[in-house]
Amino acid sequence: MRAPRPRLLDLFCCAGGAAVGYARAGFAVDGCDIADRPNYPFPRHRGDALAYLAHLIATGEIRRYAFVHASPPCQHGCALTVGTNASQGWGRTHVDLVAPTRELLDASGLPYVIEQPNGRAQIRKDLTLCGEMFGLGVIRHRNFEAGGWTVPQPAHVPHRGRVRGWRHGQYFDGPYVAAYGNGGGKPTIPELQAAMGIDWTDVREELTEAIPPAYTEHIGAAFLATTALGVAA
Numbered sequence: 001m002r003a004p005r006p007r008l009l010d011l012f013c014c015a016g017g018a019a020v021g022y023a024r025a026g027f028a029v030d031g032c033d034i035a036d037r038p039n040y041p042f043p044r045h046r047g048d049a050l051a052y053l054a055h056l057i058a059t060g061e062i063r064r065y066a067f068v069h070a071s072p073p074c075q076h077g078c079a080l081t082v083g084t085n086a087s088q089g090w091g092r093t094h095v096d097l098v099a100p101t102r103e104l105l106d107a108s109g110l111p112y113v114i115e116q117p118n119g120r121a122q123i124r125k126d127l128t129l130c131g132e133m134f135g136l137g138v139i140r141h142r143n144f145e146a147g148g149w150t151v152p153q154p155a156h157v158p159h160r161g162r163v164r165g166w167r168h169g170q171y172f173d174g175p176y177v178a179a180y181g182n183g184g185g186k187p188t189i190p191e192l193q194a195a196m197g198i199d200w201t202d203v204r205e206e207l208t209e210a211i212p213p214a215y216t217e218h219i220g221a222a223f224l225a226t227t228a229l230g231v232a233a
Contacts, residue, residue, distance in 0.1 A: 126145055
């Protein structure tokens with residue numbers, strides 16, 4: 001009989017880009033997001049992710065999980081907000097849930113990763129992944145802080161060219177599409193799906209917020225490999 005898959009909790013899950021990668025690596029995945037996410041392809045709880053995590057810890061239900069992934073909002077620290085938005089004087093106040101997320105994850109006693117885009121988010125950059133590492137049509141650098149375990153950093157692969165689109169009134173062609181926004185030169189939905197490796201949602205907002213599944217398949221496989229080595233030892 002095949003052993004059951006280890007279960008993973010996917011907090012701030014959006015439409016499931018991270019979840020699908022973990023499932024491909026060998027996890028059974030449950031999601032949680034405050035927004036309704038009908039395109040999420042696994043069981044999900046709709047509600048405040050931190051309140052839900054606190055409930056799972058308090059009741060002991062957290063013990064049914066082997067690993068936690070969290071992508072908490074920290075938009076004031078992402079590169080787009082720090083750069084483009086600030087230069088436009090938009091200056092909106094953005095929520096930062098990284099610190100309270102880390103505090104609860106540490107209290108859970110489980111190994112975890114916290115994911116954030118490039119920028120000023122206060123996380124350790126234990127792992128940085130890029131679409132070119134996986135042959136994707138997006139660059140989409142993402143940083144990951146690993147709690148309770150260590151994850152190896154693969155070599156960064158040189159980019160093959162520019163991101164396609166308009167920059168300061170000039171159009172540039174290139175092998176990558178811009179997986180954000182909806183302005184001139186942005187990819188069509190099918191182009192974005194193909195570039196990200198995501199085919200179960202056609203909602204632009206969900207696609208532009210998602211992590212390519214290849215990233216978390218890599219992380220999940222690395223974690224399961226360390227777990228197997230630990231058991232073998």
